[in-house]
Amino acid sequence: MELVVLKFGGTSVANIPQIKKIALKVKKEVSLGNKVIAIVSAMSGVTNDLIELVKNTSEIPSYSEYDVVLSSGEQVTSALLAVALEDLGIKARSWLGWQVPIITDRTYGKAVIEEIKTEKINKSLKKNDVAIVSGFQGVSKENRITTLGRGGSDTSAVAMAASFSADRCDIYTDVDGVYTTDPRIVKSAKKLDVITYEEMLELASQGAKVLQTRSVALAMKYGVNLRVLSSFEDTPGTCIIREDQNMEKSEISGIAHSLNEAKITLSGVSDQPGQAAKIFGALAKYSINVDMIVQSSSINQEATDITFTIPETDLALAEKTIKQLKKKIGFKKFLTNTNVVKISVVGNAMKSQSGIANTMFETLAKNQINIHVISTSEIKISVLIDSDYNELAIRALHSAFGLDARLM
Amino acid sequence: MELVVLKFGGTSVANIPQIKKIALKVKKEVSLGNKVIAIVSAMSGVTNDLIELVKNTSEIPSYSEYDVVLSSGEQVTSALLAVALEDLGIKARSWLGWQVPIITDRTYGKAVIEEIKTEKINKSLKKNDVAIVSGFQGVSKENRITTLGRGGSDTSAVAMAASFSADRCDIYTDVDGVYTTDPRIVKSAKKLDVITYEEMLELASQGAKVLQTRSVALAMKYGVNLRVLSSFEDTPGTCIIREDQNMEKSEISGIAHSLNEAKITLSGVSDQPGQAAKIFGALAKYSINVDMIVQSSSINQEATDITFTIPETDLALAEKTIKQLKKKIGFKKFLTNTNVVKISVVGNAMKSQSGIANTMFETLAKNQINIHVISTSEIKISVLIDSDYNELAIRALHSAFGLDARLM
DSSP states (O other), X not given: OOEEEEEEOGGGGSSHHXXXXXXXXXXXXXXXXXXXXXXXXXXXXXXXXXXXXXXXXOSSOOHHHHHHHHTHHHHHHHHHHHHHHHHTTOOEEEEOTTTTTEEEOSOTTSOOEEEEOOHHHHHHHHTTOEEEEETTEEEOTTSOEEEOOTTHHHHHHHHHHHHTTOSEEEEEESSSSOBSSOTTTOTTOOBOSEEEHHHHHHHHHTTOTXXXXXXXXXXXXXXXXXXXXXXXXOOOOEEEEOGGGOOOOOSOXXXXXEOOEEEEEEEEEEOOTTHHHHXXXXXXXXXXXXXXXXXXXXXXXXXXXXXXXXXXXXXXXXXXXHHHTHHHHOXXXXXXXXXXXXXXXXXXXXXXXXXXXXXXXXXXXXXXXXXXXXXXXXXXXXXXEEGGGHHHHHHHHHXXXXXXXXXX | OOEEEEEEOGGGGSSHHHHHHHHHHHHHHHHTTOEEEEEEOOOTTHHHHHHHHHHHHOSSOOHHHHHHHHXXXXXXXXXXXXXXXXXXXXXXXXXXXXXXXXXXXXXXXXXXXXXXXXXXXXXXXXXXXXXXXXXXXXXXTTSOEEEOOTTHHHHHHHHHHHHTTOSEEEEEESSSXXXXXXXXXOTTOOBOSEEEHHHHHHHHHTTOTTSOHHHHHHHHHHTOOEEEEESSSOOOOEEEEOGGGOOOOOSOOEEXXXXXXXXXXXXXXXXXXXXXXXXXXXXXXXXXXXXXXXXXXXXXXXXXXEEEEEEGGGHHHHHHHHHHTHHHHOOSEEEEEOSEEEEEEEOGGGGTOOSHHHHHHHHHHHTTOOEEEEEEETTEEEEXXXXXXXXXXXXXXXXXXXXXXXXX
């Protein structure tokens, strides 16, 4: 007997027939003698409709109310799945974030899970009831509803799996696993049977939309046995494993891209200590994630240029924040560019093999693609390029790193 | 400074422009120096959509999950109204049933309020924050969401007004008050400036759709200062008052009708003590409200006929319940008729004046309308007739009792 956490995304619970199908998947686990915690997203489209409602009411809504509206989507699906299971003769009940409870901090709109109380659901699992938990939501210590930010249901699932020491955590989604790159761009992209947490983390944060970054980081931290698989097809999916379990020796596991990028350049920043802290401290206060950072050395040693990237969706807020600091920082120009894409080559093998950066830069140069910014980590190299070259760059790199599937 | 409870029904919060309009009404009360508790329904149509979702998932859903789905409608509007108020510079926050908390029993789907805790909202009111409470919902002692049954938001509003000793409770709806009868049927129907609790109670339970019965009963019990008025027009509405405050001396306050009626006849019931208790006890167990009851005396003293009415929506459940008891009760035939309407003449004056029943029966006879069942209370007479005669009966009675407004 195993304890399994199954997470179903928006497309997996898109409508009633789909919810009934999911119920059959849960039933199958139950009939194998497993105890099941299911995490559900909102029906696809619902969250966007709810956001629209709030935005039409006020341009600057308070996030605590925003969360009350948004959390209703997962509330509905969790109850509907419980009803569908009962209809199949499986005992089940819905658990909202505040009922579990899943306790978070007070960062409404993108809250962080602090603690999950296990007593109540454990009691329910002992009676062999399936626990269906609304993903994406929690409750603050003030007893108000919080949400975990876009894609937060993956995080809910992994956090539940960690807290309940689940034997595995299956993320059901609309793709059948993790690929070497976006199969819509590169037809010959290969599905990976296994990938390490670290690689998945880089792929996720670099824009492979399969799993949310936070959920992978959490899974790595707590050693959650994670698997990505399709709700629609009966294929084995991709297992996310520890590095020492990885028997595959491919140099590079995948190529990711992210179009949600905005490049900001502050030119003529007076060159004195503490400037970066002022800029990035202010952005952090608004929870704006700064990604690539480049500071060009200045010739006259008096002024410098600072270039960095942020999510395009945060650009308006970032611009406002920084312009308020203009006097304090003392820069000349504020330049932005949103016609950019970040392309990342990710692979554990990078640690042990040299020449990967070189292959990457040569491949791009051969295709006349100019690089704006470069950043690296232990297992990835990212470049920021004009978004016009997105597909060309991905195809060329996928081929250059020998990732194309062999044609039979 | 007064404490006022304002309740806004589904049509009053039907869309974002409407919610913004409502926010202005709340703002007006705040600018008068009043403390405000606002109760909101779901956006009109939403509750029906949610019911549809549940019914498409299972024909016999568990009511505890049904309530989780349904309560999301009021959850969304309460937060949206809070956002709209903040947009106007008015401090406000949403309160879900479990956050107040509004504690109910465990009759999911039609729960009864047991207690409302006032501490938290009182604290919030002290800071002059507007409290926006999701109507129609509460929480059971098991910490699960309950709903109060259709139209339950009126009950939420009155219960809140009673618990917080509000100075008044204004029910904003899509009509501008209580009329002598349905103005869509009788063009000359008059709006009443005042009506007593008892009369309103009979009108409400007899099918005047302005206010839910339970809410009126509750208002009477706790002496809540109730008023019905339009969200769309700026008219004074109808005040619901104690009998001793009623200065109007009209004989009859109104004529109500209800089409949601099913007549059940059990014929050949063996005539022995305890039969009625068996039948109505079984129906009560499923919370089916039995209304008019007639037991015909039998000639041979061995068998009798029992006729009664129930809400048409409960007919399938009632049929199943009674047929299971066939052996225990020993009846011959189970007959039903749903093509019936209940017409009621309501008025406090009935207590002191005779001849009202006579006028009613004569008027119906003059129009060749056959009466199936008669029932009476201190301040009303109801008859069950074929639904074909609904409008004819209402018009004739409205005129016979001198309720037609004078044409200027």
